[in-house]
Amino acid sequence: MTDSSGQDVTHPREGEGHPLSASRRGFLKFAALSGAAVSVSMSARRAMADGAIGYHAMDLPDDKLVDMYRTILNIRWHERTQADQMLGNPEYRGYNHFYAGQEAVATGVCAALRNSGPFDQIDLVYSSHRPSGHAIAKGVDIPKMVAEMDFRATGMNGGYGAEMHISDPAVGFIGADGMIGPAPVIASGSAFAFRARGSDQVAVVFAGDGNYAAPHFHSTLNNAKLLDLPLIYVCENNLYHQYAHYSYSCPHTDIADAAAAYGIPARTVDGQDVTQVYNAAKEAVDRARAGGGPTFIEAKTYRYYNHWGAPGAKQGELGAFGYDPLAITSFRPEREVRAWMQRDPVDIARNILVDWGILDEARAAAIEEEVKAEIKAAFEWGLSQPLCTPEDGLKHVFAEGTVVPRQFG
Amino acid sequence: MTDSSGQDVTHPREGEGHPLSASRRGFLKFAALSGAAVSVSMSARRAMADGAIGYHAMDLPDDKLVDMYRTILNIRWHERTQADQMLGNPEYRGYNHFYAGQEAVATGVCAALRNSGPFDQIDLVYSSHRPSGHAIAKGVDIPKMVAEMDFRATGMNGGYGAEMHISDPAVGFIGADGMIGPAPVIASGSAFAFRARGSDQVAVVFAGDGNYAAPHFHSTLNNAKLLDLPLIYVCENNLYHQYAHYSYSCPHTDIADAAAAYGIPARTVDGQDVTQVYNAAKEAVDRARAGGGPTFIEAKTYRYYNHWGAPGAKQGELGAFGYDPLAITSFRPEREVRAWMQRDPVDIARNILVDWGILDEARAAAIEEEVKAEIKAAFEWGLSQPLCTPEDGLKHVFAEGTVVPRQFG
């Protein structure tokens, strides 16, 4: 909520006065690296714009920064390889809601989390129907995820779940949710449990702009605020839900305004710049761990592919252009896609790291080649795994036992 | 949402510059009549406080003002008579969620509506589990309502519904809803239908402070705003839902702030003063009829009885004091009840009318006696009506026919 002078009037400024200590990683990058002139609508709540969020990414050790770059590449090349499989391999049965274009969001948020250790100490991530990026950023085993998406018995979830239900609690990835609505509320329940048992864990939920309209949105934010829950709601506003622009379902330009109305600290960030996402996430995580309650982060971002699968995409090329044959009455303009691709999260991350002297172009390119090779191997392993045994479908209904087959009378 | 100087910063000021034309009904009453020093928390969005709502009540003809006074009395004496029945007549089987204390809200709102005429022209009211006041203000037949509440075959709803489901579409009273949540969403559907068929009708929903926490709250306001629906949401904030203070379920001091966040014109009004409620309702109705979309009115009010039934009440006395035996962990303070009763909606309405020279004290008292007699007759008629026929329970499941009895095998 902003007043007439554009000032953020509701955000409690816990972050104010954060020391912006000197560092070899300066603020120069802003002008230098912001890339093509895509107009990303940003309110005054934008991270960095009012000094309320410190530039925490500058304090990260080099290896952590390189890890972030590698994670972005892992997501990107998983996507591209899978898209190529879908387009070129008639044997391939998997599908995806592609995340390409949004990599910096999952990466920046998960870099601020505790991703390994005992289950009662790691942070938990709830994902959406577009889970592959969140899963990789949280640290799932990529080959097993690849196997799962192709319905293999040794896949991450034994072939029961496939893309929209991948889950690996061992790394705190509670998992995908094929429905729009429930996940944020459930995530707030995990946050409730943390607070009840005195744990400093945080729960993070990733949800699209489409989730704003679900009635669950209100429940989640209202209870998170009332009970001061360590919940971080990451709204990935990629402008569309399925084929409708978010203005069809939301009266706000910044969805963060809706959260701010509850008195929840709410920020918009440039979702294409992993360091800015990290800054906001770090601040949110610190607040939550300290008992300061929930945070809402709206990342302005874009997806390069269509809503589902690879229609409009070409093998070997990034992104999908032209109209999605599944979209009947509303379309997103091809020029919008191309304009957003000018501010690619991979390029932005690489340029920052090169600018900061952490990598040179050659090393950056070498890392990309390593990642490509790893992903290639992941698909080779995944797609050579055994298929499921039909009778196993009767398992895992309850913790123990199997249910009775009824399909034969 | 207010900024640091307490200014309302989100409300679109359609009402600004409304001519406050001279009238024999001046503004004097404010100081003169505001009664005892009950501290009603009121924000800057309070009607009259920033000049955005005109004092429309002053333009009402005398008979209409007298009608409002009479309606308030009808509600009040229906309540008191029913409470006395519950406390003193062992034969009496009815019950109520008493509305006493809140009469000015239903009365002021319904006075601004179209309450008679063909069904496709009158305004519709959706009520709550506390419906008797709304029903009377909308114009239902009181004797038939009395019969209904005592489960009589000739009651308003044939004894099928009783208190929490009274309904009379003939006067636009769609009716009570025993659940917390659904009614506002359904009301928005009626508003959707009005807009679709080009009608200038409006839909009004009365909902308590408790309804704020229901996920349906978000759906209602979001869609009303997106589709510019002629919906008036009247939030009767009587501070408690069941036995919990509303601060247990709502982070806002003014629930109207939650509505303002959607960009919906939202006002708080003194719910004890029928003229102020009328002013806000009139403005909302005018806006909705003109295609200007929804309005949210938060009426600050109080109920004199406990949540349900007459515990704590004494025959012949108004209100319930002491603790409600049903309330186990939280109670409202008896002094709070008594303080609110100092600003009684009956007294305030009568004093205004006397002050304006529309009634003198003698005529005001005579009207009250007339009302008491009418209500007494209504109970006599209602409680002498026939009981229901058991087999009729199989009717009215569908528009035609009866269902099969299954209780005998």
Place this chain on the structure above:
Amino acid sequence: MTEKSWMYAVLEAVQAEMRADPALTWIFELTPPVASNPGMPVINLETEFGRKRVVNTGIDENWMASAVLGAGLAGSRSATYIPYQGALIPFEVIQNVAGKLRSMTGGKASMPVVWIIEMTGQTPGFAGQHSCYEEDSYYMHIPGVRTIIPSTPYDAKGLMVAALRSPDPVVYLYPAGLRTLTEEVPDEQYEVPLDKAAVRLEGSDLTIVSSGGGMPGVLEAAEVLKAEGMGVEVIDLRILKEMDTETLVTSVAKTKRLLTVDQSYYTLCPGAEVIARCAENVDGARFKRVAFPDAPPPASPEMFLWMRPSVEGIAGAARALVG
């Protein structure tokens, strides 16, 4: 009379009713009310009737379901198309408000509304949440709501006309797996009654009862069994509430063998009700159910296709029951 697809037949029904009644509204979410059919004009309700009457908003199926209910209570006939992903989200308002309101108001509330609720789950690959086809049982338990489930384009149109004209709220289950069916469907409006099952095949050895997405497999199995010499009577329920007990009992009284087939979970599948009604009314008959096991459908095609009642599974159960 033209060969028409399921959805074309349905939207033709809606279009004609909307042309006749300027108050009728349609709310959708993902599936725009658009259909084409060879040799026929494209139907696009959104462009024809405008966004005041035909609208999509956000992902909020409870609002959609509640909004048409409110429209109906305001005197405007209204329908909404709920996608399968949100199939049970509007459950509470349909069950606890719409189903009870006529009774609770002593007959004063009229709700001429239709919820078209997509049922899917017949395609392998979509696990659990996206293979939700248990809606039939949930919705048919509700009193005060007519729950129907067509299985042919002809019935789909005729039941839609009847549903839109009914003063009672109707849950119109749409088994999306049947979208590829085509058949001769009259161009004009006609009604298929909201209380009659259809006998699709007559025979005296065995009664098979199914509905919606279960019908194609049942009809195929019946052909196989007929070829083997079995006299199979096939009943398509069509109407889950109020179920047409008479047609069922008459058939089972004749065949003394009842096999029910459901593409939904075994426990409390519609077939359980069919068997219970017949068992209460026919002595000495034999009964069997074929259904999906009481397990969420797994994504893997191997597991899913084995669990789904198949033509062979149905035929096998029939032989075991009769033999």
Place this chain on the structure above:
Amino acid sequence: MTEKSWMYAVLEAVQAEMRADPALTWIFELTPPVASNPGMPVINLETEFGRKRVVNTGIDENWMASAVLGAGLAGSRSATYIPYQGALIPFEVIQNVAGKLRSMTGGKASMPVVWIIEMTGQTPGFAGQHSCYEEDSYYMHIPGVRTIIPSTPYDAKGLMVAALRSPDPVVYLYPAGLRTLTEEVPDEQYEVPLDKAAVRLEGSDLTIVSSGGGMPGVLEAAEVLKAEGMGVEVIDLRILKEMDTETLVTSVAKTKRLLTVDQSYYTLCPGAEVIARCAENVDGARFKRVAFPDAPPPASPEMFLWMRPSVEGIAGAARALVG
């Protein structure tokens, strides 16, 4: 061992589990977790364990149900008490998320959570929405959720202990009409298994199956029938999912007469499933259902009490079936 009321027995179970496990949480709305019993200390979970673990918030049953699910997924056992007015509001999340999550994750999701869902409607005067007792059928159709319904204080405690200790999500239906029952209940923790029906009375002429709020009327009718010389076997289902088919079939194979009694709507009442299972497995038996008609319960006591299955109605149906 002390004579205890239903709710005291239940909260005693919860209190002991909460003392043993500091992570266990409880979310309520209207009914504070407080109970007293003559000669026993008052149990007040809110004051004993504090508002971080035991909390009420607003009127948002979907949040309550989802929150305990999220707590369970985070490794904290959790329970919530959903009042009857909101009994079906959490339906979608229980059906479509909780019921499917273990399967969809290939066994990785563990959900040690309990939803105590109030069932009411046995008192005349509360129409339709406040007489909602159809929950049993809705919840028992869900795979992956154990749906149980105790009918005695002893079972109420033992099933609560078992439910809280189960790694599976449990819908624990609480027929609030039974709140006045008292019986001897052990002070220590004990488990009643989550998969066994209880034979309450043995006999060889007729099997009567019921559950929850239906049991008192059935037991009373059985006494009447016994006095008339009928050998009545009474089975209390206790567990709706997974239903204990063996106990049912064994009994009906013996008696060849099955009467089911439900205080919920006829169509797809739990009794329909009981009859279908027995009809599939026992040849030559006779079946009858007693249930509430397929109509919302009206407020008027005259109508309501006539529609509600009564001792005389049950006994009459039993005589007709056996005679």
